[in-house]
Each structure stands twice: as structure tokens, then as C-alpha cells.
Amino acid sequence: MDFVWLLALGCFFVVTFLLLNGISSLRTDK
Amino acid sequence: MDFISRLNSGGVALHVFVSGIAHAGAILMTINTFLQIGLFTVILLACVKPLGLFMANVYLGRPTLLDRLIRPIELWFYRVAGIDSKSEMTWLQYASSLLTFSFVSIIAVYGIQRLQSLLPLNPESLDAVSPDSSFNTAISFVTNTNWQGYSGESTMSYLTQMLALTVQNFMSAAAGMAALVALIRAFVRQETTLLGNFWVDLVRGTIYILLPLSLGLAIILASQGVVQTFSPYREVALLEPTTTSEGKSITTQKIATGPAASQVAIKQLGTNGGGFFNANSAHPFENPTPFSNLLQLLSILLIPAALCLTFGEMVGDRRQGWALLAAMSIVFFIMLGISLYAEHQGNPALAKLGVDQATSDLQSGGNMEGKETRFGITNSVLWSVATSSASNGSVNSMHDSYTPIGGLVAMWLIQLDEVIFGGVGSGLYGMIVFAIATVFMAGLMVGRTPEYLGKKIGAFEMKMASLVIMLPCVVVLLGTAISLMLTQGREPISNPGPHGFSQVLYAFSSAANNNGSAFAGLGANTPFYNGILGLSMFIGRFWMLLPVLAIAGSLAEKKKIPNSNGTLPTHTPLFVVLLIAVVVIVGALSFFPALALGPIVEHILWTKN
Secondary structure: OHHHHHHHHHHHHHHHHHHHHHHHHHHHHO | OHHHHHHOOOOHHHHHHHHHHHHHHHHHHHHHHHHHHHHHHHHHHHHHHHHHHHHHHHHHOOOOOOHHHHHHHHHHHHHHHOOOOOOOOOHHHHHHHHHHHHHHHHHHHHHHHHHHHHOOOOOOOOOOOOHHHHHHHHHHHHOOOOOOOOOHHHHOOHHHHHHHHHHHHHHHHHHHHHHHHHHHHHHHOOOOOOOOOHHHHHHHHHHHHHHHHHHHHHHHHHHHOOOEOOOOOEEEEEEEEEEOOOOOEEEEEEEOOOEOHHHHHHHHHOOOOOOOOOOHHHOOOOOOOHHHHHHHHHHHHHHHHHHHHHHHHHOOOHHHHHHHHHHHHHHHHHHHHHHHHHHHHOOHHHHHOOOOOOOOOOOOOOOOOOEOOOOHHHHHHHHHHHHHHOOOOOOOEOHHHOOHHHHHHHHHHHHOOOOOOOOOOHHHHHHHHHHHHHHHHHHHHHOOOOEEOOEEOOHHHHHHHHHHHHHHHHHHHHHHHHHHHOHHHHOOOOOOHHHHHHHHHHHHHHHHOOOOOOOOOOOOOOHHHHHHHHHHHHHHHHHHHHHHHHHHHHHHHOOOOOOOOOOOOOOOHHHHHHHHHHHHHHHHHHHHHHHHHHHHHHHHHHHHO
16 A cells, blocks of 8 residues: 555656746746 | 613613623624724734735845754755756746646655554554545645544544644645745846755755744743643543443543644744644634734735735846735635624524624624634634635634635635635736736726736736636536536435535535545545546646646746837826726626526525524
């Protein structure tokens, strides 16, 4: 079960870093 | 009054006399209420300026009183950790460092909980925490939410409480303050991409501000009777032995103790709120005396209020800080008044049964269900309003038992994006984002240039501000809707009808806004709620932080423009009113339909029946 919850945590952070990247490129595009 | 009336039924003279007693009692109660709130307000305001200026000095790198003692420790820490304290970061580097630090913290808290049965300082031999609860608690404490699906004394070893939870109480608060300071620097600096060093801000916030304050408070709390020990739980003889339903005699009771004082101090100062014991600050070992209650109440609002002045000092115009503090305080006291009035009215269902709920010399009166008699209405409601406005989440009474309007006040204060004082750091950066939205809207209405503290507010800042303002609303409403559609979401609700709806709405409001308090009736320690509330807390913290830091990055690059006739002054009463209007209207428009299904309809049902 640990694997499932740790995987979920990992996914949250990956998506968050992608969001960070997205916001960053939005700034560059302005 | 009813008790004496029953003894003397029919006596007209005595009836007048008894009414007089009740009236005098009510007046006494009112004076008592005003005195207590007045004392609390005066002490709090007296602390705002010195602490606010001290914190500004810490973050500006100016000399402080603590330098001789702490500076060598700070420098040693940088050396050991390999931190170059002179180098600064762009907003992207700052955000990445914060996220990386949080990721490592969450994994560490998760790991300690799962391994606690193998680790020392576990005198009760408690088992490992379940995976879903560990997941929820790890996110909860790292995001400064401190939502607790578990019961501290029956779940967490002393080591877990100290090494996992208390450490994160410090770290999450310091991380929130660091993000705020980065945003403030963006207003001070111009034409730069650099916002400071996250690691330096994290370390200085922890060792100059949070640790000394917590150490002092913990010692005072211990002197009041808050427990601080590594001894195992005590087995004591019951004064009145009892029997179970199976006829088994019970003669002893186990009393939980532990290193609580050190955790309670930072739990309040860092607007964390997670209790050492399940009953939180209603527990006599966590909040034993009226003095400990006053100190903890003050600690809840102390740093969030003082940070307003830190902001004013750092941007070079203290009036800006006072204006934000005024806006927060006005909303706070209005909501406090409404909640006090509602709770003093009592429960109409009990009134119908003839229960005496009048305020008198013999009882505090009003709705005392779920409240400690030693705290009464005033100290319970003051705590409830402070903890829900300040994103603290600790409780000394049970919000589930408040009147519908009292519960609504707590819930709505949380739903206002936690900007009325809010979390340590996070409350003020949320309020600054609202201030940016306010100058933009005011600019649209009267044709003034949208600028705040000399920085022009452009399309990018407004897009990011909209994300910050709307994201928690979306998470709260979607999370509540999804939970109510699923069996796993409905089963743990302990009350039918609108009150049950309120329990779920409150849980998501608390999680997505990183408050952490609960309508205690929802049995949320299930894999479903641990998962979905964990996700809500995560989004509420980190997805809010990114746009805030992006705004900081964008503003720091802009030139400061001097004030002109077209500039809207942002330290005036007019701006304070505009700011309050924007915060309240956003909160009201976003949540009125949901609140109508919960506490509002419950209130109507109460008054009709």
C-alpha cells in the first residue's frame, strides 16, 4: 500500500513542477 | 432563573427580583465579554509593533538583539549545510527550492510515521500509522494545515510527535514567511530578477523568530501545567469505578501524557493548530488555566498581525501595513460580534424542552454544547473566530456543536481564502494579492492607473492573482460535490440533512485553505477522505504559492514609478473599505449557494421549529 500513496505523492509533485514550468513560460511569452 | 422561579412559583415580588438577578447577570456577562475581548485586543496590538519591526530587521539583515547569541549558530548552519548565504535566487529558483524542501519533508514525515514502531521514544508501543493516514498527515503538517484525521495520544509515538510533526510546525511556518518576504522584496526592488535566498529566509525565520518565541511560550505553558515529559502514560485508580455493558468492572484509567508543551507553543505561534491530544486545546493538559488560554489565544494572531507591520517597514511606509491590519481587524471583529450573539442565544430545541439557557450569575448561558464550562461562551467564541480567521485550526470548543450561525462564521472566515490574518506568511501574501486585485478593480472603475506601492499591475499579475483567489474556491466546491456524490464520502457523515452537508463543506474549506480545524462530526480517517483531503491541502498550499512567487518575480523586474495624481492611495480608509469589499464579495459570491444548503437552511429550520 505504501507504494500507491508514495506514487500519488510523486505524481502531485510532478504535476506541480509542470505547473511551475507552465507559469514560467507564460511569463516569458508575455 | 428557572430554578429559583420553580422554588417560588407565583410570587410577583420575587419574580421581579429574580428577573432583576438575571438582568444583572446578563449585564455582568456583557461587561465580562467586553473586558476579556478588550484585554485580548490591547495586549495583541501592543505586541504588533515591536514584534513586527523585529521581524523586519531579521529579514532585512539588520542587527537585532539576538545576533550575539544566534548569529554564530546561523553561520555554522550555513557552513554545515553548504549554503552560500550571499547568493540570491530568481522566483523560479526560489519556488523550486521551496517545492524540493517540501517534497523531502513530506517523505520524511511519511517515513517516520510508517516506521514508528521500530523507532525509539514509543513507550506505549504504538503500531505504525496506516499508509493513508500517514499520507494525509504528512501533507497536512508540511502544508501548515495540521488537519488531523487521527487521535494523537492513541496513534503517534513521542518521537513522531517531536521529530515529524513539531519540526514541520516550525518549517512550514518559516516557509510561509519566506514566501511572503520574497513577495515584499518584489515591491522594494526594481529591475532585478533576484528575490533573496530561500534557505537563508527559512533559517532566519526559524532561529531568530519562531524558536525563541516558542521556547519562551513553552516554558510559560509548562509552568501553567501543560505536560512535558517522556514518561509513559499513567494508570490511575478511578474515583468512581464503573462497569461495562458486559458487566466487567473497570477500576483504573490510562491518562495520556507526553512532551506536549513544546509542541503546543509552536502549534499556536506558527498557525499550525495540530493538537498533541485529540481534544486539542480543550484538553486540560494542553490548555489548563485561564492564563494559558489567554496566552495561546494571543499566540494564534500574534505573528500574522505583526507581519503586517513587518510589511509596512520593509516597503518603507508603515501606513501600508497598518491599512492591511485595519482591514483584517474590521472583518475579524464584525464576525466575532455575530458569532458571540448567535452563541449567546442558545439552542431553540433545548429552550422548547424548558432547559435554562439564560445568562446568570450561576452559568454562562447560551449554547454551551461542545464548549468547556471553564471557558464559557466568550473564550470559546473568541478562540473559534481567531482560529478560523488565522488559519490556525486548533480548537478549545467543538465547532460541530455551534449554532448554525456560529458554525457559519467559522466556516466563512476560512473560505475567505484565509486572508483575515490567515496563516503565518500565507495570510498576508494572500491579502497582498487581494490588494493587487483591489487596485486593479478600482482602477477599472474610476479610470486610475492600477498600481500598488509604485509597481504597475499588468495582465500577468492579474492572471496570477485570479488563480490565487479562485483556486481554493474551486477545490472546496468540487471536493464537496464529489464527496457527496460518492458512498465513501457520505458514509462518515454523522448528522443527516444540512448539518451533515456542513460537515463535508467545512472539511474541504479547512483543507483547501490550510486551516486544519474540523466540524468534528465527520469521521474523516478513511482512505477516501485521507486521499482527497490530502490532495486538497496540497493544492491549497503549493498551487497558491507558485502564482504568488510568479507575481513577485514579475513585479521585481518592473521599475518603481513615482506617485502621481492618478495613483490610488493605498493607506487610506477608502482603500481599506474597498479591500474589505473585494474580499467579502469574492467570499460571498463564491460560497453563498453552498452555505445556503448548509448552515443557512439549518438556521431557518431551527427558527421555524
